[in-house]
Amino acid sequence: MSESSFTMDAEWNALYIDGEWVDAGDRDDIAVENPATRETVTSVPAATEDDVDRAYEAAAEAQSEWADRPAEERAAVVEDAIDLLDEHRDDILQSLAVESGSANAKAFAEWQTAQGMCYHAAGLADELDTETQDSMIPGKQNHVERVPMGVVGVISPWNFPFNLSMRAVAPALATGNAVVLKPASATPVTGGLLLARLFDEAGLPDGLLNVVPGYGSDIGDRVAGHPELDVMAFTGSTDVGKRVAATAAENLALPAMELGGNNPHVVTEDADLDAAVDSAVFGSFLHQGQVCISINRHLVHEDVYDEYVERLAERAENLPVGDPTDRENVIGPVIDEGQRDEMLDYVERTVEAGATLETGGEADDLFVEPTVLSDAENDMAAACNETFGPIAPVIPFADDEEAVELANDTEYGLAASVHAGDLDRARDLADAIDAGMVHVNDQPINEEPSVPFGGVKASGIGRYDGDAILEELTQTKWISVQEEQREYPF
Template sequence: MSDSAFTTDGEWNALYIDGEWVDADDRDDIAVENPATRETVTSVPAATEDDVDRAYEAAAAAQSEWADQPPNERAGVVEAAVDLLDEHRDDILRSLSVESGSANAKAFAEWQTARGITARAAGFPFEMGGDYKDSMIPGKDNQVKQEPMGVVGVISPWNFPFHLSMRAVAPAIAAGNGVVLKPASATPVVGGLLLARIFEEAGLPEGVLNVVPGSGSDIGDRMASHPELDVMAFTGSTDVGKRVASQAAENLALPAMELGGNNPHVVTEDADLDAAVDSAVFGSFLHQGQVCISINRHLVHEDVYDEYVERLTERAESLPVGDPTDRDNVIGPIINEDQRDQMLDYVETTVESGATLETGGEADGLFVEPTVLSDATNDMAAACNEHFGPIAPVVPFSDDEEAVELANDTEYGLAASVHAGDLGRAHDLADAIDAGMVHINDQPINDEPHVPFGGVKSSGMGRYNGDAILDELTQEKWISVQREKRQYPF
């Protein structure tokens, strides 16, 4: 295989269905652009609904035989995939920079998390043996077996395309399921076709994994509503997620949804301000804020508010902005014009509403300056919306009760962080914040392969990672054996 096979320089003008690379033929093309340079780096075919049907049929046909493989066989394929992630790490990092605008620190963190999730998944085949339960009936044995759900559909986003595809694909395969993956149309290689190549090289049988790039408006409904679908793993916006979940549920497929967030970063007056600001810079500006668990609102006690704003502004202005293939740059490009224009509109509207623009607020092409907004309130556009950009609105509060009220004043409940000098106080605040994940003396961008990941309220349903994702991808089956003749009442 050529040196470029695992980069965007490789040959990607094909779908991957039933173990075959299917030529584009007369299908429409999806141009893959480098958001930093606006150059087209490759193109992939846009799958049709017929392609989605073929992919699901292939997954369903291959799944039973794959599930019947001994656990060491399934584990061996996933372990081989981990070896390939190690071998081609630099290629994957480069692809993330070119296709998704990922600066080096973000790209490495994404590869590292995807690798950890895949390595953790390699143990799943040995954890599905089942359990024995005592019976109320004399002479009866009860066995509760854990079996794969069947076919898992995956719709992944563009912001962490490799990680957020792999966190569903690797566990689903390890657990004995068939998979159909639709990556985001902005990142079809590193979010989709690259995974197909990895698992193909790892020895995965034909049909178990299928990849169908395409626009959600063209094939999303068919992906979510296919009759062969048993689990729909979706990461994206809340509005789209609700539609996807409802379509999956029509066929009694289980929706596993990780949706939007509006994540608060609470800083009390007794917090270590150096640590709070260090956390804030990473939590707001990693990957240009294009992270579902990034800080969306900085809630800061009024006694340290001015100093916090001053320090945050100074740090924001020091961050190097530019092409992420230059390893010195921290802030890369926004993925496209629509995302850029929306976040800049949030900033403009917030300033018009009375906030002060401390720094930033401008863009050079798709490069948006790190932006700090003081004198913000919770109902201003950049605070009440998931801005998904390098924007830090700073909202003051007077006491812990108000901090909690502000933190929870959103439809979302994905992640949060709390900085406080007293650990007991920090725990009380964390307990009171309505979020699936809260990080004390840190920031919200945390993801570990063995710890459940997910939100509450409009931020989704279900959990990824560790035992939690195994529960989503398997179902229990009760088998009983009556070993002694049973006495019936009639």
């Protein structure tokens, strides 16, 4: 491969099936657009259902031999991928900027987290040990081992395409599974084909990772409902996730769903306001708010409400907006017109309902201004919906009971954050909030390879990361050995 094999200028016009780069042929093209410039930077073939079938067949064929290999051999492939991640870091960061509108801080965090996922995955290869359990039957030994599930399907989103694909792909491979990956059609390179190239160069045997870019409307049901599928790992909206999970369950495949969020950021009157606002700016505006775990609602005690709003709006106004290939810019473009129009509609409806627009609320093409809304209420459009944009509605509360009531008044339960001067009080608030992840004196955009990641309520099923991922990608197998002749009652 050339030195530029991980940039958007490289050749990406192929599928990756059974270790082969499959030319586009007469398939339809997916044009990949730079959202900052609106230029088409590359195109990839749109996979068909026949391509999906070939990918699953290749995965099923290759998986059993891969599972039988020593754990250190599987880990070695992932470790070689880590070396390539280091070698091509700058190219990967540039690709994320061009394809997904990622400003430098976000792109680096995504690359760094993906690298951490690979380190953790390499360690998981050694955790499929056999445990011996006591038996109530004399002379019997019970052995419980973890074995791979088989074939893992991955449907990944466009907002953190590289990391959110890697967090399923790397541990699946390390634990002896094979993978069929369908990246989002807006980010088929950084969410899919780039991973194929990475593991291809790392020496992964043929058939174990297959990448089929395509439109969900064309191949999504086949990816989620293939008879060879054993685990369906999906990250995306709750509405789509429900359909994906139902389709997978028809073949008794295990759904691992990380879905939508409406994440509260609670600030009490005794909080360190400097720290709370610092957290708020990062938690609301990183990657233009296009993060499932970003702050969606700022719940602020009425005693510090006015000062908080003023400081947050001032910080938002001063964030540099522009093409993310310029590393000075913090706010890049949103992914497309549909997302932009929905964001602006939420703002407009919220203002019409009585909120005050403190700053922002407009867009220059796909660059949506960082927006702060005061006098907001929990049932206003920008608060009760997952805006997935740089929009910060600020809602007052009078006491901790009301803060918890507001925080939990949503169908979602993905992430939350709490700032309070007293840590015991902060922990009490964190315990009372219905969310899979709550961060004290921080903001909710956190993901660490060693810690379980996931939500409750409509925010998903199962957990990624940590040892919890073993529950999604492996299953227990009980083997008993009767070492002494057993006596039966008849």
